[in-house]
Amino acid sequence: MSVLIFIDVAEGxxxxxxxxxxSYGAKIAGQLNIDAEAVVLGSVTEDLAALGKYGVKxxxxxxxxxxxxxxxxxxxxxIGEVAKATGAKVIVFSNNVDGxxxxxxxxxxxxxxxxxxxxxxxxTSNGFVxxxxxxxxxxxxxxxxxxxxxxxxxxxxxxxxxxxxxxxxVAPFDATVDSSKIKVTNxxxxxxxxxxxxxxxxxxxxxxxxxxxxxxxxxxxxxxxxAATACSRPVADAHWRPHNEHVGQTGIAIAPNLxxxxxxxxxxxxxxxxxxxxxxVVINKDPEAPFFKAADYGIIGDAFExxxxxxxxIKKIKGSA
Amino acid sequence: xxxxxxxxxTPDTTAKIAFTDNNTKFDTNGVQWIINPYDEWYSLVRAIExxxxxxxxxxxxxxxxxxxAEPIIRKALALGGDEAFRVNADSQDSFYIASQxxxxxxxxxxxxxxxxxxxxxxxxxxIGGLLAELLxxxxxxxxxxxxxxxxxxxxxxxxxxxxxVCEVELPVVVSCQKGVAEQxxxxxxxxxxxxxxxxxxxxxxxxxTLTSITGFGLPPAKAGVKLVPADNPEELxxxxxxxAKAF
Numbered sequence: 001m002s003v004l005i006f007i008d009v010a011e012g013x014x015x016x017x018x019x020x021x022x023s024y025g026a027k028i029a030g031q032l033n034i035d036a037e038a039v040v041l042g043s044v045t046e047d048l049a050a051l052g053k054y055g056v057k058x059x060x061x062x063x064x065x066x067x068x069x070x071x072x073x074x075x076x077x078x079i080g081e082v083a084k085a086t087g088a089k090v091i092v093f094s095n096n097v098d099g100x101x102x103x104x105x106x107x108x109x110x111x112x113x114x115x116x117x118x119x120x121x122x123x124t125s126n127g128f129v130x131x132x133x134x135x136x137x138x139x140x141x142x143x144x145x146x147x148x149x150x151x152x153x154x155x156x157x158x159x160x161x162x163x164x165x166x167x168x169x170v171a172p173f174d175a176t177v178d179s180s181k182i183k184v185t186n187x188x189x190x191x192x193x194x195x196x197x198x199x200x201x202x203x204x205x206x207x208x209x210x211x212x213x214x215x216x217x218x219x220x221x222x223x224x225x226x227a228a229t230a231c232s233r234p235v236a237d238a239h240w241r242p243h244n245e246h247v248g249q250t251g252i253a254i255a256p257n258l259x260x261x262x263x264x265x266x267x268x269x270x271x272x273x274x275x276x277x278x279x280x281v282v283i284n285k286d287p288e289a290p291f292f293k294a295a296d297y298g299i300i301g302d303a304f305e306x307x308x309x310x311x312x313x314i315k316k317i318k319g320s321a
Numbered sequence: 322x323x324x325x326x327x328x329x330x331t332p333d334t335t336a337k338i339a340f341t342d343n344n345t346k347f348d349t350n351g352v353q354w355i356i357n358p359y360d361e362w363y364s365l366v367r368a369i370e371x372x373x374x375x376x377x378x379x380x381x382x383x384x385x386x387x388x389x390a391e392p393i394i395r396k397a398l399a400l401g402g403d404e405a406f407r408v409n410a411d412s413q414d415s416f417y418i419a420s421q422x423x424x425x426x427x428x429x430x431x432x433x434x435x436x437x438x439x440x441x442x443x444x445x446x447x448i449g450g451l452l453a454e455l456l457x458x459x460x461x462x463x464x465x466x467x468x469x470x471x472x473x474x475x476x477x478x479x480x481x482x483x484x485x486v487c488e489v490e491l492p493v494v495v496s497c498q499k500g501v502a503e504q505x506x507x508x509x510x511x512x513x514x515x516x517x518x519x520x521x522x523x524x525x526x527x528x529x530t531l532t533s534i535t536g537f538g539l540p541p542a543k544a545g546v547k548l549v550p551a552d553n554p555e556e557l558x559x560x561x562x563x564x565a566k567a568f
Binding site for chain 1: 332334335338340358359362415416419441442443444445446447448449450451452453454455458459460461462463465475479480481482483484485486487488489490499500529530531532533534535536537538539540543544546547548549550551552554555557558559560561562565567568
Protein backbone atom coordinates (compact mmCIF):
# COMPACT_ATOMS: atom_id res chain seq x y z
CA MET A 1 0.00 0.00 0.00
CA SER A 2 1.22 3.47 -0.80
CA VAL A 3 0.46 7.05 -1.53
CA LEU A 4 1.65 7.47 -5.12
CA ILE A 5 2.80 10.94 -6.17
CA PHE A 6 3.20 12.00 -9.79
CA ILE A 7 6.42 13.95 -10.36
CA ASP A 8 5.84 16.27 -13.30
CA VAL A 9 8.92 17.22 -15.33
CA ALA A 10 9.51 19.63 -18.19
CA GLU A 11 12.57 19.12 -20.39
CA GLY A 12 14.08 16.87 -17.75
CA UNK A 13 13.58 19.33 -14.88
CA UNK A 14 11.32 18.67 -11.93
CA UNK A 15 8.64 21.38 -11.77
CA UNK A 16 8.17 23.40 -8.59
CA UNK A 17 4.59 22.14 -8.42
CA UNK A 18 6.01 18.62 -8.07
CA UNK A 19 7.86 19.58 -4.88
CA UNK A 20 4.55 20.78 -3.45
CA UNK A 21 2.79 17.50 -4.24
CA UNK A 22 5.72 15.47 -2.92
CA SER A 23 5.50 17.34 0.41
CA TYR A 24 1.71 17.03 0.43
CA GLY A 25 1.66 13.35 -0.55
CA ALA A 26 4.29 12.48 2.06
CA LYS A 27 2.15 14.14 4.72
CA ILE A 28 -0.91 12.09 3.66
CA ALA A 29 1.21 8.93 3.77
CA GLY A 30 2.08 9.84 7.37
CA GLN A 31 -1.62 10.38 8.18
CA LEU A 32 -2.49 6.93 6.80
CA ASN A 33 0.66 5.28 8.12
CA ILE A 34 1.71 3.96 4.70
CA ASP A 35 4.71 4.71 2.48
CA ALA A 36 5.03 7.66 0.12
CA GLU A 37 6.15 6.54 -3.31
CA ALA A 38 6.41 8.50 -6.54
CA VAL A 39 6.36 7.96 -10.27
CA VAL A 40 8.25 9.92 -12.90
CA LEU A 41 8.04 9.44 -16.67
CA GLY A 42 10.61 10.09 -19.38
CA SER A 43 14.17 11.42 -19.22
CA VAL A 44 15.17 13.35 -16.12
CA THR A 45 18.38 15.37 -15.84
CA GLU A 46 18.13 15.98 -12.09
CA ASP A 47 19.15 13.72 -9.20
CA LEU A 48 15.89 11.96 -8.37
CA ALA A 49 17.22 10.33 -5.18
CA ALA A 50 17.62 13.80 -3.66
CA LEU A 51 13.83 14.24 -3.80
CA GLY A 52 13.79 11.94 -0.75
CA LYS A 53 14.17 15.06 1.34
CA TYR A 54 10.52 15.85 0.63
CA GLY A 55 9.51 12.60 2.31
CA VAL A 56 9.19 10.17 -0.59
CA LYS A 57 10.72 6.73 0.05
CA UNK A 58 10.78 5.20 -3.39
CA UNK A 59 10.60 6.65 -6.90
CA UNK A 60 9.51 4.49 -9.83
CA UNK A 61 11.15 5.80 -12.98
CA UNK A 62 9.73 4.79 -16.34
CA UNK A 63 12.61 6.01 -18.45
CA UNK A 64 11.26 5.70 -21.96
CA UNK A 65 11.88 8.29 -24.67
CA UNK A 66 8.27 8.04 -25.87
CA UNK A 67 7.37 9.73 -22.58
CA UNK A 68 9.42 12.88 -23.23
CA UNK A 69 6.39 14.34 -24.98
CA UNK A 70 3.27 14.71 -22.92
CA UNK A 71 0.20 12.71 -23.95
CA UNK A 72 -2.46 12.24 -21.27
CA UNK A 73 -3.67 8.97 -22.82
CA UNK A 74 -0.21 7.36 -22.85
CA UNK A 75 0.78 8.75 -19.45
CA UNK A 76 -2.46 7.58 -17.82
CA UNK A 77 -1.95 3.98 -18.90
CA UNK A 78 1.60 3.92 -17.54
CA ILE A 79 0.68 5.58 -14.22
CA GLY A 80 -2.24 3.14 -13.93
CA GLU A 81 0.21 0.24 -14.19
CA VAL A 82 2.49 1.72 -11.55
CA ALA A 83 -0.51 2.39 -9.29
CA LYS A 84 -1.57 -1.26 -9.53
CA ALA A 85 1.95 -2.58 -8.94
CA THR A 86 2.46 -0.41 -5.86
CA GLY A 87 -1.03 -0.93 -4.42
CA ALA A 88 -1.65 2.81 -4.45
CA LYS A 89 -4.46 3.91 -2.15
CA VAL A 90 -4.11 7.62 -2.79
CA ILE A 91 -2.68 9.12 -5.99
CA VAL A 92 -1.59 12.74 -5.93
CA PHE A 93 -1.11 15.15 -8.84
CA SER A 94 -0.55 18.85 -9.10
CA ASN A 95 -3.66 20.54 -10.51
CA ASN A 96 -1.38 22.09 -13.13
CA VAL A 97 -1.63 21.77 -16.93
CA ASP A 98 -0.50 18.12 -17.04
CA GLY A 99 -2.29 17.09 -13.85
CA UNK A 100 -5.59 18.50 -15.13
CA UNK A 101 -5.29 16.24 -18.18
CA UNK A 102 -4.11 13.01 -16.50
CA UNK A 103 -5.93 12.96 -13.14
CA UNK A 104 -9.46 12.71 -14.63
CA UNK A 105 -8.36 10.08 -17.17
CA UNK A 106 -6.86 8.00 -14.37
CA UNK A 107 -10.03 8.49 -12.33
CA UNK A 108 -12.06 6.90 -15.14
CA UNK A 109 -9.46 4.18 -15.77
CA UNK A 110 -9.23 3.05 -12.13
CA UNK A 111 -12.79 4.08 -11.22
CA UNK A 112 -11.23 6.08 -8.43
CA UNK A 113 -12.99 9.13 -6.99
CA UNK A 114 -11.29 12.40 -7.89
CA UNK A 115 -11.02 15.82 -6.29
CA UNK A 116 -9.29 18.51 -8.34
CA UNK A 117 -8.28 21.91 -7.01
CA UNK A 118 -7.56 20.62 -3.50
CA UNK A 119 -6.24 23.26 -1.09
CA UNK A 120 -5.69 21.30 2.14
CA UNK A 121 -4.76 17.89 3.50
CA UNK A 122 -7.61 15.35 3.50
CA UNK A 123 -9.63 14.98 6.69
CA THR A 124 -9.42 11.26 7.48
CA SER A 125 -11.21 11.41 10.85
CA ASN A 126 -14.48 10.26 9.28
CA GLY A 127 -14.01 8.88 5.78
CA PHE A 128 -11.77 10.78 3.37
CA VAL A 129 -12.82 14.38 2.82
CA UNK A 130 -10.86 16.86 0.71
CA UNK A 131 -11.31 20.63 0.76
CA UNK A 132 -11.26 22.30 -2.66
CA UNK A 133 -12.00 25.71 -4.12
CA UNK A 134 -15.30 26.17 -5.96
CA UNK A 135 -17.06 29.11 -7.62
CA UNK A 136 -13.70 30.32 -8.91
CA UNK A 137 -12.21 30.78 -5.46
CA UNK A 138 -15.25 32.57 -4.03
CA UNK A 139 -16.03 29.53 -1.84
CA UNK A 140 -14.76 26.10 -0.93
CA UNK A 141 -16.39 22.68 -0.79
CA UNK A 142 -15.61 19.59 1.21
CA UNK A 143 -15.78 16.51 -0.99
CA UNK A 144 -15.92 12.97 0.33
CA UNK A 145 -14.21 10.40 -1.89
CA UNK A 146 -16.12 7.16 -1.49
CA UNK A 147 -13.94 4.74 -3.48
CA UNK A 148 -11.14 2.46 -2.36
CA UNK A 149 -8.56 4.34 -4.45
CA UNK A 150 -8.57 8.13 -4.19
CA UNK A 151 -7.11 10.70 -6.55
CA UNK A 152 -6.30 14.28 -5.55
CA UNK A 153 -5.08 17.12 -7.77
CA UNK A 154 -3.56 19.78 -5.51
CA UNK A 155 -3.79 23.44 -6.54
CA UNK A 156 -0.40 25.04 -7.29
CA UNK A 157 0.84 27.28 -4.44
CA UNK A 158 -1.72 25.80 -2.02
CA UNK A 159 0.69 23.70 0.03
CA UNK A 160 4.06 24.70 1.41
CA UNK A 161 7.11 22.76 0.21
CA UNK A 162 8.60 20.97 3.25
CA UNK A 163 12.21 19.85 2.90
CA UNK A 164 13.80 17.59 5.51
CA UNK A 165 16.43 14.89 5.24
CA UNK A 166 16.38 11.68 3.24
CA UNK A 167 17.37 9.92 0.08
CA UNK A 168 14.78 8.17 -2.06
CA UNK A 169 15.37 4.79 -3.61
CA VAL A 170 15.10 5.16 -7.40
CA ALA A 171 13.88 2.03 -9.15
CA PRO A 172 13.44 1.61 -12.91
CA PHE A 173 9.90 0.54 -13.77
CA ASP A 174 9.22 -1.40 -16.92
CA ALA A 175 5.80 -0.41 -18.27
CA THR A 176 4.02 -0.88 -21.57
CA VAL A 177 4.34 2.46 -23.34
CA ASP A 178 1.98 3.06 -26.27
CA SER A 179 3.10 5.35 -29.07
CA SER A 180 1.38 8.71 -28.89
CA LYS A 181 -1.39 9.65 -31.31
CA ILE A 182 -0.51 13.29 -30.73
CA LYS A 183 2.37 14.78 -32.69
CA VAL A 184 3.91 17.91 -31.22
CA THR A 185 4.92 20.23 -34.06
CA ASN A 186 6.02 23.37 -32.23
CA UNK A 187 6.73 24.60 -28.71
CA UNK A 188 7.08 28.26 -27.81
CA UNK A 189 8.19 29.33 -24.37
CA UNK A 190 8.65 32.84 -23.09
CA UNK A 191 12.41 32.82 -22.51
CA UNK A 192 13.73 33.77 -19.12
CA UNK A 193 10.33 34.79 -17.84
CA UNK A 194 8.57 33.28 -14.86
CA UNK A 195 5.52 31.14 -15.80
CA UNK A 196 2.42 32.88 -14.45
CA UNK A 197 0.94 29.90 -12.59
CA UNK A 198 4.22 29.07 -10.87
CA UNK A 199 5.19 32.64 -10.01
CA UNK A 200 5.60 33.61 -6.33
CA UNK A 201 5.00 37.25 -7.21
CA UNK A 202 2.76 38.63 -9.95
CA UNK A 203 2.58 42.24 -11.12
CA UNK A 204 -0.61 42.99 -13.03
CA UNK A 205 -1.92 45.95 -14.99
CA UNK A 206 -5.36 47.16 -16.02
CA UNK A 207 -6.98 49.85 -18.13
CA UNK A 208 -5.67 52.47 -15.71
CA UNK A 209 -2.32 52.19 -17.50
CA UNK A 210 -3.98 53.78 -20.56
CA UNK A 211 -2.07 51.90 -23.27
CA UNK A 212 0.41 49.13 -24.09
CA UNK A 213 3.22 51.68 -24.47
CA UNK A 214 3.04 52.33 -20.72
CA UNK A 215 3.80 48.75 -19.65
CA UNK A 216 7.49 49.55 -19.12
CA UNK A 217 6.93 50.69 -15.54
CA UNK A 218 5.25 47.37 -14.72
CA UNK A 219 7.94 45.34 -16.44
CA UNK A 220 10.61 47.19 -14.46
CA UNK A 221 8.77 46.45 -11.23
CA UNK A 222 8.33 42.79 -12.21
CA UNK A 223 12.03 42.53 -13.02
CA UNK A 224 13.04 44.03 -9.68
CA UNK A 225 10.85 41.47 -7.86
CA UNK A 226 11.63 38.54 -10.19
CA ALA A 227 7.87 38.47 -10.80
CA ALA A 228 5.62 37.41 -13.66
CA THR A 229 3.45 39.98 -15.42
CA ALA A 230 -0.30 39.66 -15.86
CA CYS A 231 -3.24 41.79 -16.93
CA SER A 232 -7.00 42.24 -16.63
CA ARG A 233 -9.50 41.08 -19.23
CA PRO A 234 -10.15 44.48 -20.92
CA VAL A 235 -6.40 44.81 -21.46
CA ALA A 236 -6.16 41.39 -23.14
CA ASP A 237 -9.33 42.03 -25.15
CA ALA A 238 -7.87 45.32 -26.42
CA HIS A 239 -4.71 43.37 -27.42
CA TRP A 240 -2.51 45.57 -25.27
CA ARG A 241 -1.12 42.35 -23.80
CA PRO A 242 -1.26 38.70 -24.93
CA HIS A 243 -4.22 36.57 -23.86
CA ASN A 244 -2.02 34.20 -21.88
CA GLU A 245 -1.41 37.03 -19.40
CA HIS A 246 -5.12 37.50 -18.66
CA VAL A 247 -5.95 36.54 -15.08
CA GLY A 248 -9.51 36.35 -13.85
CA GLN A 249 -12.58 34.17 -13.95
CA THR A 250 -12.33 33.43 -17.66
CA GLY A 251 -8.56 33.71 -17.84
CA ILE A 252 -5.94 32.06 -15.68
CA ALA A 253 -6.51 31.61 -11.95
CA ILE A 254 -3.41 32.26 -9.90
CA ALA A 255 -2.43 32.04 -6.24
CA PRO A 256 0.92 33.78 -5.78
CA ASN A 257 2.34 34.95 -2.44
CA LEU A 258 2.14 38.54 -3.60
CA UNK A 259 -0.19 40.06 -6.21
CA UNK A 260 0.29 43.70 -7.13
CA UNK A 261 -2.61 45.17 -9.14
CA UNK A 262 -1.97 48.47 -10.86
CA UNK A 263 -4.82 50.40 -12.44
CA UNK A 264 -7.28 47.49 -12.07
CA UNK A 265 -10.65 48.37 -10.53
CA UNK A 266 -11.25 44.82 -9.27
CA UNK A 267 -14.46 43.60 -10.89
CA UNK A 268 -15.83 40.43 -9.30
CA UNK A 269 -14.69 38.41 -12.35
CA UNK A 270 -11.13 39.63 -11.91
CA UNK A 271 -11.14 38.88 -8.18
CA UNK A 272 -12.26 35.31 -8.93
CA UNK A 273 -8.93 34.67 -10.62
CA UNK A 274 -6.69 36.22 -7.97
CA UNK A 275 -8.51 35.88 -4.64
CA UNK A 276 -6.31 32.99 -3.54
CA UNK A 277 -3.25 35.26 -3.56
CA UNK A 278 -1.76 35.48 -0.07
CA UNK A 279 -1.10 39.22 -0.13
CA UNK A 280 -2.87 41.65 -2.47
CA VAL A 281 -1.57 45.16 -3.11
CA VAL A 282 -3.75 47.60 -5.03
CA ILE A 283 -2.53 50.80 -6.63
CA ASN A 284 -5.35 52.88 -8.11
CA LYS A 285 -6.12 56.56 -8.33
CA ASP A 286 -9.83 55.91 -7.74
CA PRO A 287 -10.47 55.59 -3.99
CA GLU A 288 -13.83 53.94 -4.82
CA ALA A 289 -12.20 51.06 -6.75
CA PRO A 290 -13.81 47.86 -5.37
CA PHE A 291 -10.42 46.16 -5.39
CA PHE A 292 -9.40 48.05 -2.21
CA LYS A 293 -11.99 45.99 -0.29
CA ALA A 294 -10.15 42.78 -1.22
CA ALA A 295 -6.65 44.21 -0.72
CA ASP A 296 -4.19 43.91 2.15
CA TYR A 297 -2.22 47.03 1.23
CA GLY A 298 -3.09 49.92 -1.03
CA ILE A 299 -2.04 53.25 -2.38
CA ILE A 300 -4.58 55.72 -3.72
CA GLY A 301 -2.52 57.53 -6.29
CA ASP A 302 -1.22 57.90 -9.82
CA ALA A 303 0.49 54.69 -10.98
CA PHE A 304 2.86 56.60 -13.26
CA GLU A 305 4.28 58.44 -10.24
CA UNK A 306 4.03 55.71 -7.61
CA UNK A 307 5.20 52.57 -9.42
CA UNK A 308 8.69 53.78 -10.48
CA UNK A 309 9.33 54.89 -6.87
CA UNK A 310 8.29 51.44 -5.60
CA UNK A 311 10.65 49.81 -8.09
CA UNK A 312 13.54 52.02 -6.91
CA UNK A 313 12.83 51.28 -3.24
CA ILE A 314 12.76 47.52 -3.95
CA LYS A 315 16.04 47.71 -5.85
CA LYS A 316 17.58 49.54 -2.90
CA ILE A 317 16.50 46.82 -0.45
CA LYS A 318 17.55 44.01 -2.77
CA GLY A 319 20.87 45.71 -3.50
CA SER A 320 21.74 46.10 0.14
CA ALA A 321 20.69 42.56 1.08
CA UNK B 322 -18.37 15.62 -39.77
CA UNK B 323 -20.19 15.46 -36.44
CA UNK B 324 -19.23 17.55 -33.43
CA UNK B 325 -20.53 17.03 -29.90
CA UNK B 326 -20.37 20.12 -27.68
CA UNK B 327 -20.81 19.50 -23.96
CA UNK B 328 -22.56 22.33 -22.15
CA UNK B 329 -23.29 22.98 -18.52
CA UNK B 330 -25.61 25.35 -16.68
CA THR B 331 -23.77 27.62 -14.23
CA PRO B 332 -24.61 30.68 -12.15
CA ASP B 333 -23.88 34.02 -13.80
CA THR B 334 -20.32 35.27 -13.19
CA THR B 335 -21.60 38.04 -10.91
CA ALA B 336 -23.93 35.78 -8.87
CA LYS B 337 -23.76 36.11 -5.10
CA ILE B 338 -22.30 32.93 -3.66
CA ALA B 339 -24.17 31.74 -0.57
CA PHE B 340 -25.29 28.40 0.87
CA THR B 341 -28.37 27.01 2.58
CA ASP B 342 -29.42 23.86 4.49
CA ASN B 343 -26.62 24.11 7.01
CA ASN B 344 -24.09 24.94 4.27
CA THR B 345 -24.78 21.81 2.24
CA LYS B 346 -26.56 23.39 -0.76
CA PHE B 347 -25.82 26.29 -3.08
CA ASP B 348 -28.35 29.07 -2.55
CA THR B 349 -30.05 29.46 -5.93
CA ASN B 350 -32.29 32.27 -4.72
CA GLY B 351 -32.12 35.16 -7.21
CA VAL B 352 -29.40 33.48 -9.27
CA GLN B 353 -29.34 34.04 -13.05
CA TRP B 354 -28.29 30.92 -14.95
CA ILE B 355 -26.05 30.98 -17.98
CA ILE B 356 -24.25 28.53 -20.25
CA ASN B 357 -20.86 27.91 -18.66
CA PRO B 358 -18.73 30.60 -20.40
CA TYR B 359 -15.98 28.19 -21.49
CA ASP B 360 -18.58 25.91 -23.08
CA GLU B 361 -20.36 28.76 -24.84
CA TRP B 362 -17.76 31.37 -25.80
CA TYR B 363 -15.06 28.95 -26.87
CA SER B 364 -16.24 25.39 -27.64
CA LEU B 365 -19.66 26.16 -29.05
CA VAL B 366 -18.62 29.23 -31.03
CA ARG B 367 -15.63 27.36 -32.52
CA ALA B 368 -17.94 24.53 -33.57
CA ILE B 369 -20.24 27.09 -35.22
CA GLU B 370 -17.29 28.66 -37.05
CA UNK B 371 -16.31 25.22 -38.38
CA UNK B 372 -19.88 24.76 -39.61
CA UNK B 373 -19.81 28.16 -41.29
CA UNK B 374 -16.74 27.05 -43.26
CA UNK B 375 -18.14 23.62 -44.09
CA UNK B 376 -21.93 23.30 -44.23
CA UNK B 377 -21.76 19.51 -43.86
CA UNK B 378 -20.68 19.90 -40.22
CA UNK B 379 -23.38 18.83 -37.75
CA UNK B 380 -23.33 20.23 -34.21
CA UNK B 381 -24.97 18.29 -31.40
CA UNK B 382 -25.20 19.62 -27.87
CA UNK B 383 -25.39 17.61 -24.70
CA UNK B 384 -26.10 18.55 -21.12
CA UNK B 385 -26.72 16.46 -18.02
CA UNK B 386 -29.33 18.19 -15.92
CA UNK B 387 -32.95 18.61 -14.94
CA UNK B 388 -35.63 20.43 -16.94
CA UNK B 389 -34.53 23.83 -15.62
CA ALA B 390 -31.46 23.51 -17.88
CA GLU B 391 -33.67 23.88 -20.97
CA PRO B 392 -33.44 27.69 -21.30
CA ILE B 393 -29.66 27.51 -21.63
CA ILE B 394 -29.96 24.63 -24.13
CA ARG B 395 -32.36 26.75 -26.23
CA LYS B 396 -29.86 29.59 -26.11
CA ALA B 397 -27.10 27.27 -27.32
CA LEU B 398 -29.38 26.11 -30.14
CA ALA B 399 -30.09 29.78 -30.96
CA LEU B 400 -26.36 30.44 -31.25
CA GLY B 401 -26.07 27.63 -33.77
CA GLY B 402 -26.36 24.04 -32.50
CA ASP B 403 -28.40 21.70 -34.72
CA GLU B 404 -29.81 19.33 -32.17
CA ALA B 405 -29.57 18.88 -28.39
CA PHE B 406 -29.64 16.06 -25.87
CA ARG B 407 -30.52 16.45 -22.24
CA VAL B 408 -29.86 13.53 -19.94
CA ASN B 409 -32.42 13.95 -17.21
CA ALA B 410 -30.27 13.60 -14.10
CA ASP B 411 -29.14 15.75 -11.22
CA SER B 412 -25.61 14.99 -10.11
CA GLN B 413 -22.51 16.80 -8.93
CA ASP B 414 -20.17 13.84 -9.38
CA SER B 415 -17.99 14.26 -12.44
CA PHE B 416 -17.61 10.52 -13.10
CA TYR B 417 -21.39 10.07 -13.16
CA ILE B 418 -21.86 13.06 -15.49
CA ALA B 419 -19.05 11.94 -17.82
CA SER B 420 -20.55 8.43 -17.93
CA GLN B 421 -23.85 9.90 -19.17
CA UNK B 422 -22.14 12.00 -21.84
CA UNK B 423 -20.02 9.00 -22.90
CA UNK B 424 -23.24 7.08 -23.58
CA UNK B 425 -24.56 9.85 -25.86
CA UNK B 426 -21.13 10.13 -27.51
CA UNK B 427 -20.98 6.39 -28.28
CA UNK B 428 -24.40 6.47 -29.94
CA UNK B 429 -23.56 9.50 -32.07
CA UNK B 430 -20.13 8.44 -33.35
CA UNK B 431 -18.65 11.94 -33.21
CA UNK B 432 -15.34 12.89 -34.81
CA UNK B 433 -14.87 15.77 -32.42
CA UNK B 434 -15.95 16.34 -28.84
CA UNK B 435 -15.56 19.77 -27.26
CA UNK B 436 -15.78 20.66 -23.60
CA UNK B 437 -14.96 23.90 -21.81
CA UNK B 438 -11.73 23.89 -19.81
CA UNK B 439 -13.78 23.87 -16.59
CA UNK B 440 -17.15 25.00 -15.25
CA UNK B 441 -17.14 28.22 -13.27
CA UNK B 442 -19.13 26.64 -10.41
CA UNK B 443 -17.30 23.45 -9.41
CA UNK B 444 -14.05 24.21 -11.27
CA UNK B 445 -13.40 20.51 -11.77
CA UNK B 446 -11.78 20.66 -15.21
CA UNK B 447 -12.32 16.94 -15.34
CA ILE B 448 -15.19 16.10 -17.72
CA GLY B 449 -12.99 16.17 -20.85
CA GLY B 450 -10.38 13.83 -19.39
CA LEU B 451 -12.94 11.44 -17.92
CA LEU B 452 -14.83 11.35 -21.19
CA ALA B 453 -11.71 10.75 -23.28
CA GLU B 454 -10.71 7.80 -21.09
CA LEU B 455 -14.23 6.32 -21.06
CA LEU B 456 -14.22 6.53 -24.88
CA UNK B 457 -10.53 5.52 -25.18
CA UNK B 458 -9.76 8.59 -27.32
CA UNK B 459 -6.86 11.07 -27.27
CA UNK B 460 -7.39 14.19 -25.20
CA UNK B 461 -5.93 17.63 -25.80
CA UNK B 462 -6.67 19.95 -22.90
CA UNK B 463 -6.61 23.73 -22.47
CA UNK B 464 -6.70 24.47 -26.20
CA UNK B 465 -6.17 28.10 -27.20
CA UNK B 466 -6.47 27.53 -30.98
CA UNK B 467 -8.19 24.85 -33.01
CA UNK B 468 -7.95 24.21 -36.77
CA UNK B 469 -9.23 21.33 -38.87
CA UNK B 470 -7.20 19.96 -41.80
CA UNK B 471 -9.15 17.08 -43.31
CA UNK B 472 -9.24 14.27 -40.76
CA UNK B 473 -6.59 15.92 -38.61
CA UNK B 474 -6.79 18.69 -36.05
CA UNK B 475 -4.04 21.22 -35.42
CA UNK B 476 -4.37 22.37 -31.83
CA UNK B 477 -2.45 24.95 -29.84
CA UNK B 478 -2.60 24.29 -26.13
CA UNK B 479 -1.37 25.98 -22.99
CA UNK B 480 1.71 24.59 -21.28
CA UNK B 481 3.50 26.11 -18.27
CA UNK B 482 5.11 29.32 -19.46
CA UNK B 483 4.18 28.94 -23.11
CA UNK B 484 2.26 27.15 -25.82
CA UNK B 485 2.55 23.88 -27.70
CA VAL B 486 1.20 23.16 -31.16
CA CYS B 487 0.22 19.59 -31.86
CA GLU B 488 -1.43 17.52 -34.56
CA VAL B 489 -3.83 14.69 -33.89
CA GLU B 490 -6.01 12.46 -36.02
CA LEU B 491 -9.74 12.55 -35.33
CA PRO B 492 -11.62 11.49 -33.30
CA VAL B 493 -10.37 13.53 -30.37
CA VAL B 494 -11.67 15.14 -27.19
CA VAL B 495 -10.62 18.78 -26.73
CA SER B 496 -11.12 21.16 -23.80
CA CYS B 497 -11.30 24.79 -24.92
CA GLN B 498 -10.38 28.06 -23.30
CA LYS B 499 -9.80 31.68 -24.24
CA GLY B 500 -8.29 32.13 -27.69
CA VAL B 501 -10.22 29.34 -29.45
CA ALA B 502 -13.06 31.70 -30.42
CA GLU B 503 -14.82 34.90 -29.38
CA GLN B 504 -18.11 35.32 -27.57
CA UNK B 505 -21.19 35.84 -29.78
CA UNK B 506 -24.72 37.03 -29.16
CA UNK B 507 -27.61 35.05 -30.67
CA UNK B 508 -29.61 36.91 -33.34
CA UNK B 509 -33.38 36.97 -33.72
CA UNK B 510 -33.34 34.46 -36.59
CA UNK B 511 -31.36 32.05 -34.45
CA UNK B 512 -33.69 32.49 -31.50
CA UNK B 513 -36.75 31.77 -33.67
CA UNK B 514 -35.10 28.75 -35.30
CA UNK B 515 -34.07 27.34 -31.90
CA UNK B 516 -37.72 26.93 -30.88
CA UNK B 517 -38.26 24.13 -33.35
CA UNK B 518 -34.85 22.45 -33.23
CA UNK B 519 -34.92 18.95 -31.70
CA UNK B 520 -34.20 18.70 -27.96
CA UNK B 521 -34.20 15.06 -26.99
CA UNK B 522 -34.57 14.11 -23.35
CA UNK B 523 -33.34 10.73 -22.17
CA UNK B 524 -33.13 8.94 -18.84
CA UNK B 525 -29.68 8.41 -17.35
CA UNK B 526 -27.89 5.09 -17.75
CA UNK B 527 -26.75 3.27 -14.63
CA UNK B 528 -23.44 4.74 -13.44
CA UNK B 529 -21.52 4.99 -10.20
CA THR B 530 -21.14 8.10 -8.11
CA LEU B 531 -17.59 8.21 -6.75
CA THR B 532 -17.69 11.39 -4.65
CA SER B 533 -20.18 13.42 -2.63
CA ILE B 534 -20.22 16.98 -1.32
CA THR B 535 -20.36 17.11 2.47
CA GLY B 536 -20.45 20.87 2.85
CA PHE B 537 -19.54 24.32 1.60
CA GLY B 538 -17.85 27.31 3.16
CA LEU B 539 -16.83 30.86 2.39
CA PRO B 540 -13.25 32.09 2.74
CA PRO B 541 -12.57 34.25 5.81
CA ALA B 542 -13.10 37.95 5.20
CA LYS B 543 -10.02 40.14 4.73
CA ALA B 544 -8.99 42.21 7.77
CA GLY B 545 -9.20 45.39 5.71
CA VAL B 546 -6.80 47.29 3.54
CA LYS B 547 -3.84 49.17 5.02
CA LEU B 548 -3.52 52.36 3.00
CA VAL B 549 -0.16 54.04 2.46
CA PRO B 550 -0.03 57.71 1.38
CA ALA B 551 0.79 58.21 -2.31
CA ASP B 552 3.72 60.49 -1.50
CA ASN B 553 5.43 57.76 0.49
CA PRO B 554 5.52 54.58 -1.64
CA GLU B 555 8.78 53.62 0.12
CA GLU B 556 6.63 52.88 3.18
CA LEU B 557 4.63 50.33 1.18
CA UNK B 558 7.84 48.61 0.14
CA UNK B 559 9.04 48.57 3.76
CA UNK B 560 5.73 47.01 4.92
CA UNK B 561 5.82 44.38 2.19
CA UNK B 562 9.41 43.52 3.04
CA UNK B 563 9.37 43.68 6.85
CA UNK B 564 5.76 43.12 7.91
CA ALA B 565 4.30 40.89 5.20
CA LYS B 566 7.67 39.34 4.29
CA ALA B 567 6.35 39.16 0.74
CA PHE B 568 9.74 39.47 -0.96
